[in-house]
């Protein structure tokens with residue numbers, strides 16, 4: 602006679618065969634031909650290859666499902682399970698990540714990477730745990746450039762101009778420092794705001810300026826490399842803990858592999874996209890001399906002091922140390 606336990610496990614097996622796969626929704630705001638867009642698609646491919654029929658990843662790019670104003674709230678409501686906002690968009694949940702917005706802090710992307718992988722950088726992944734958010738890893742995009750409808754060569758060129766910024770008080774202070782007018786707006790609105798001249802300029806990576814066609818509606822781009830635009834891939838503690846341990850590991854490994862690919866793409870994509878923008882001849886490149894760039898540094902770097910208590914001097918020091 603068939604044992605009851607065997608019968609039960611057969612029943613579970615057959616139920617599993619017919620059960621719909623668990624859906625992991627991954628929402629983001631950029632185009633698919635970007636480091637983040639490609640990373641999300643790789644993640645989908647790996648999870649569905651490794652957990653066939655059990656897990657399904659649905660990727661929603663271009664703010665299709667949620668945008669800047671609601672994606673983190675949606676995550677906490679479990680309406681989406683993974684999002685990857687830029688590090689500038691977490692200030693309602695932690696002030697510590699504002700370290701990444703401090704102007705002229707990181708010399709290059711290698712320094713950003715060293716800081717993210719350091720003990721201090723890794724600690725920031727769990728800095729929002731009390732709010733129910735869990736960072737699973739960092740993803741690179743690249744260094745930010747200024748764009749506008751006039752050449753921005755000296756800080757005084759920005760005076761009185763309206764710049765779209767991400768929702769970050771540090772970035773607001775950075776533009777206040779040059780007597781410009783920062784306007785916090787979601788990414789999905791930037792193109793129209795620039796096209797209609799409701800705002801004069803913005804700051805972003807070459808990849809975002811290219812994939813969202815900002816260069817078609819901005820006459821000049823200043824290669825300032827004044828700050829970093831990177832991401833944290835976040836989930837909710839509740840969703841993450843609801844996953845069976847073995848599946849969770851497979852999903853985490855898949856994410857790590859997808860991030861590695863996204864980081865590789867980020868390294869080449871910004872250079873390629875910069876070149877494509879220049880080839881288009883739709884906009885002009887402003888290259889700063891060291892003395893001109895130094896003027897931007899001198900006027901924007903004092904912003905750090907305003908935020909060092911909230912961010913933590915230790916965090917800022919650890920980030921600075923990554924430059925060496």
Ligand code: LMR
Nearest residue numbers: 630631687767788805809
């Ligand atoms: C922006 O809002 O400019 C960026 O954070 C968009 C993105 O996700 O790269």
